[in-house]
Amino acid sequence: MRVNVTVNGQARQADGVWAGESLLYLLRERLGLPGAKNACEQGECGSCTVYLDGQPVCACLVAAGQAEGRSVVTVEGLAAGAVQRAFVDAGAIQCGFCTPGLIVAVHDLLARVPRPADADIREALAGNLCRCTGYEAILDAVRALADAGPAGVAGIAGGQAVSR
Numbered sequence: 001m002r003v004n005v006t007v008n009g010q011a012r013q014a015d016g017v018w019a020g021e022s023l024l025y026l027l028r029e030r031l032g033l034p035g036a037k038n039a040c041e042q043g044e045c046g047s048c049t050v051y052l053d054g055q056p057v058c059a060c061l062v063a064a065g066q067a068e069g070r071s072v073v074t075v076e077g078l079a080a081g082a083v084q085r086a087f088v089d090a091g092a093i094q095c096g097f098c099t100p101g102l103i104v105a106v107h108d109l110l111a112r113v114p115r116p117a118d119a120d121i122r123e124a125l126a127g128n129l130c131r132c133t134g135y136e137a138i139l140d141a142v143r144a145l146a147d148a149g150p151a152g153v154a155g156i157a158g159g160q161a162v163s164r
Helices: 023-030 082-090 099-112 118-124 136-147 149-157
Strands: 003-007 010-014 049-052 055-058 071-073
Touching: 003 023, 023 049, 049 099, 055 099, 082 099, 082 136, 099 118, 099 136, 118 136
Parallel strands: 003 071
Antiparallel strands: 003 010, 049 055, 049 071
8 A cells, every 4th residue: 555644744655555564664664764763562662652643652553554644743853853952961862762752752741831840741751661761861851941941942843843
């Protein structure tokens, strides 16, 4: 089957997509966007989180065909935003495997709650597993963005606007 999808603002097309293929496979293997990581393939780790029509989803759980005619924003589409910079500055990136999903989750949180409390941050990141950082550096990155006020939160949009 053919899948037509807008990815990071660009119309894309993939042919030969099989019925059981995941959105994650479509993005990584067919469209050459390796940012979302293939870890658990069960929606448990959050490493493959992307926006689908403005909502964060685990791309491993979405059938590629479900993306037909829809909009996807990946971590690559958020690359120009402040979240990545805050992660680097806070030392929140170690092996980097969980980072793409965390970037999307933090982007989504700050778009909804510009000044989140620690409980809000922990809840928003609960679906993302990290085995390297111990999470405190990640929390520091989110706090730094929130503490920067409107200037920090305004920078989260990155290269792609995500409508809610």
